[in-house]
Amino acid sequence: MVGSGYEFTRTLAAPIDLDGTGRYVHWGVVQISVANLVVIALMVLVFVLAVLLPFPRGRKRR
Amino acid sequence: MSSAAPAPEHGWTGWLRRRVVAALPPEKLLPDSQPAYMSSWVYLFGVATVSSLAVVLVSGGLLALKGPAWWHVSAVGKYVNSLHLWSVELFMFVLVLHLWAKFFMAAWRGRRVLTWMTGAVAFLTSIGTAFSGYLVQQNFDSQWIADQAKDGMNAVGIGAFWNVLDFGQMLTWHIVLFPAVICLLSAWHVLLVRLRGIVPPIDAPAPDTHLIPPGQEERA
Known part of the structure; x- marks a missing residue:
């Protein structure tokens, strides 16, 4: 019998399976894992947001 | 009434104190x-890098105190090991964003070349530290990485000196030598940032130009 704790863990683990074989993207001579590609995309997104989003004011600045 | 005269500053300690206070006054x-x-x-990526480095050092220090096999046999050890891994992930994430930001600002302007170089070398050192960390996990992953990496090290001629199959050597590099270099370079980097000031945008005047010695304005 499968307990609810197991189901909860399985639900959380379902989106990304870190125990399986990694998936790779092949683009000509470029070969990169999907995990690394996602991290790089996140970095670009955070960088763009950091540049574009307004910074809260309230502190005295020179 | 006579006021107390300032004590004379003798010797190399007095000389050093005058130089340090003149270069970096408290304000x-x-x-x-x-x-x-x-x-x-x-501008927050730099301090985010320093903050995550602090977590890396504390969690790594705990792992070093308990030994490299601790996280295999203890739930707390596994938690601390995970804390170490994910703080390193965050460290590398924000470190690269800091690098991108400073590259596009051309942050080496205004006599800040040494600031840029210390940051770049600290970045390269952190890659070596992370790599040696993978080698001391004491599992099949670290065995596989070491086995593959030895061919690369031998191919570039440093395999005899930097033996990735030698666990003791890699552990020493990972928990002593590399962290010492990163800490020294980071401290030097931050002091240089305070000394030279935060680099202004390319089209903005530097706010600290009054601190530049006369005759050296064109170098700023």
Whole structure:
């Protein structure tokens, strides 16, 4: 019998399976894992947001 | 009434104190206000890097105290090991964003070349530290990485000196030598940032130009 704790863990683990074989993207001579590609995309997104989003004011600045 | 005269400053300690206080007075070393152009999220990646480095060092210190096999046999050890791994992930994430930001600002302007170089070398050192960390996990992953990496090290001629199959050597590099270099370079980097100031945007005047010695304005 499968307990609810197991189901909860399985639900959380379902989106990304870190125990399986990694998936790779092949683009000509470029070969990169999907995990690394996602991290790089996140970095670009955070960088763009950091540049574009307004910074809260309230502190005295020179 | 006579006022107390300042004590004479003799010897190399007095000389060093005068030089240090002149270069980095307290209000410059620990400022309580920042230039207006720093009102941007992009300026936070540097302090995020230092903050995550602190977590890396504390969690790594705990792992070093308990030994490299601790996380295999203890739930707390596994938690601390995970804390170490994910703080390193965050460290590398924000470190690269800091690098991108400073590259596009051309942050080596205004006599800040040494600031740029110390940051770049610290970045390269952190890659070596992370790599040696993978080698001391004491599992099949570290065995596979070491086995593959030895061919690369031998191919570039440093395999005899830097033996990735030698666990003791890699552990020493990972928990002593590399962290010492990173800490020294990071401290030097931050002091240089305080000394030279935060690099202004390319089209903005530097707010600290009054601190530049006469005759050297064109170098700023």
